Amino acid sequence: MYSPAIIAEAVVNGLMAGAVYALIALGLTLVYGVLHIINFAHGALLTAAMFAVWVVYEAFGLDPYLAILPLTPLFFGLGYAVQRFVIGPASHGNDSNILLVTLGLSIAIENALLAGFRSDTRTLNTDYGFQVVEFGPLLLSKPRLIGFGAAILVTVLLWLLLSRTDTGKAIRAVAKEKFGASLVGIDVAHVYAVTFGLGCACLAVAACLLMPTFYVNPRIGQAFVLVAFTIVVLGGMGSIPGALLGGLFIGVVESLCGLFLGDSLGQIGIFLIFILVLLVRPTGMFGAKA
Amino acid sequence: MLEVQNATKRFGGLVAVNQASLKVEAGSITGLIGPNGAGKTTLFTLISGFEKPSEGRVLFEGEDISRDEPHVRARRGIARTFQIVQPFAGLSVLENIAVGAHLRHAKRSDALASAERVGQRVGLGPELDKSASSLTVAGRKRLELARALATEPKLLLLDEVLAGLNPSEIRDIIPVIRAIRDEGVTILMIEHVMQAVMSLCEQVYVLAQGRIIAEGPPADVCDDPKVIEAYLGAGAAERLKREKVHA
């Protein structure tokens, strides 16, 4: 009943959305892999980044793609500070405390945005928002195609950063064995904060890539955060290639579920996968940490 | 009372326990010794049910308990202590012991009364109302012992309860262990402190690289060249003998 072209289009659209999901999940999985914490504030921070894109566009007319340049370092700094001065000290190194602190942060950020921007949904009116590219029989949204390419580029860059630079080495050392790392003189608190900052930087890029085709309201992060958790769980906590593959897969699943089940039920496929993965392979997916 | 038959435990490629068999007679104190990483604690986890053997069986009072969950084995009368102490850090010493006592006492007042008695017995009397996290190393070891004892076990598995204690603390606790046995509790203990093994155990098993390499009364086992080599490396027994001759 669905023509192959429609299904193919849904798959391709899913892949394009999935790449941006992957970018969001990347921040989450990085933080998990190094700090071994689940950052519940990830969604709220994404919302904040999306509002930031909207603000610089409305206030200074800054194109969302150009906004990557100022917003990425800004969010890196923000993430660094949040980890170093709030999450780290407040949680006294206890896992369930971290869970609660990031939950508290997410409530505070989300509602601060609600107080500041009210609950209206906002969009950007760029002149390329609806441009399409012909790709064989398929018509693809140009900004989403850009988003796809950029998301993959950032993933590769991040991977290079982790595998080729000294900072990356320090991060990986801390991820493996934080006590040992501290013995050889690595400042663990600093590395934690840098990692958290990188996670937030990913969110800033994702926000810039999303905004030309998407909208923002104070609750939007919630929709993304569970998707991102699913991806991370699916791809293996802490794994960068896993996040990329998981993101693409979930993008396609969501797109196909939306096609077959309709918009309101579409998301359910993701949650069911999420629950199933958690229930069936909890230890296999996360190792002993679970 | 307890019989382990050809138990093997693999962790991935590592064979932590390899075809190990041992027997613990009712009413005895049996020792389990061996170099670090020999697989002693792993063998305890097989007996207490925290891990299931890859091969082999564990019999308790003649019944195969290899597949029972830990709490079922505790109900049958097997209690263990942890080498790395595991206190309920947020609770008082008395409440810690009471959790064990609840296994045989449904009523809280009964459990508390029993816990208090056990606490007194192992020498935690003055500490009962303190938080478990405020205890010293010696105190925590005593707490491990007290909690296990509070479950009123038939078989008590002690995993290095003397490690980390100073000589006077060890001297204090050895009679406590002997008294527990004299009241009818069978004991299997992992111990590195040889002086304690010598004075307490009737029978000793030696584990090295997952295998039982020797068994017998402690004095015999200590002279066994296989045992000496397991601890000191190949050729050590020869060297020692030669040194003795020269001396």
Place this chain on the structure above:
Amino acid sequence: MTFRDIAPIVVLIALIAFVPAFITANTVLNFLVFTLIIALAAQGWNILGGFGGQFSFGHAAFFGTGAYAAALLQVRLGINPWVAFAIGTVVGAAVGWVIGYLSFRSGLRGSYFALVTLAFAEVLRILANAATFTGGAAGVLIKLDVRPGNFQFESRGAFFWIALALVGAVLLLTRWIERSRFGAQLVAVRENEAAAKALGVDTLRVKLGAITVSGAVTAAAGGLYAQYFLYVDANIAYGTWISVEVILAPIVGGLGTVFGPLVGAVALHGLGEITKLAAGSVPGIDLMVFGGLLVAAVAFAPAGILGLMRRSARSRGAARHA
């Protein structure tokens, strides 16, 4: 339980019961009933989260189930609302057991348990929002028919007393748990699961017991909510707001204590009202403060308000002795 265990609860509830005799303003009573409903739901969370150490981020699953069951059973099947409320509570317990069985048997703990409960609640929310039986996005309206036999009352005071009676009953239940073998084992599971097992605690059964009771209590709060507001929709009943509220109250009040959830709910919502008065009708401002408070509580007052009070009482006592 001894007389000394019960007396403070009875006295406190008796004192609060007099409130409607002095305050008759509808807005104030509304606020109080709402706060009691939250307190009740939070008491449910506290049994599992506070005593058992299993932090659910999806207690909306129970609240919503209680609310929808109460509403749908009377609207769709014509069942008496009191009976519907009771059934809703039982269904909440059943949902608790099922979610618990699936998650605990898979060995989920800590963050993973939090995540999976959150996902269960979201699945229920999406289903309730899409199914026609539940009224879809439009929700369910309970017909106004004010009769006590119909669980609808002329005065808000009546509702206040019912909510208060339920809160009181759960205070007693919690006290009983605290003084029972089940409670001792539950706390042991929270503190150290391996050690609990070694001492003969059937940890799976204990956790299942806790999540079942927890689900029932929070579902009762949901049923009460539906009956009070006579309306339910997916975003209210299964919304994240309630999952968050029930975590906040015990943590702010005193995690794993009998009175913590009640104290926390009253303190939070009192503060929320004050914030709204001070800041005007800015949406979200109260929740923003709550979020900050959660961080602050974890950082500076891990034992909550009750912990702070106990500490200051102790230091005052010490000062007197000095």
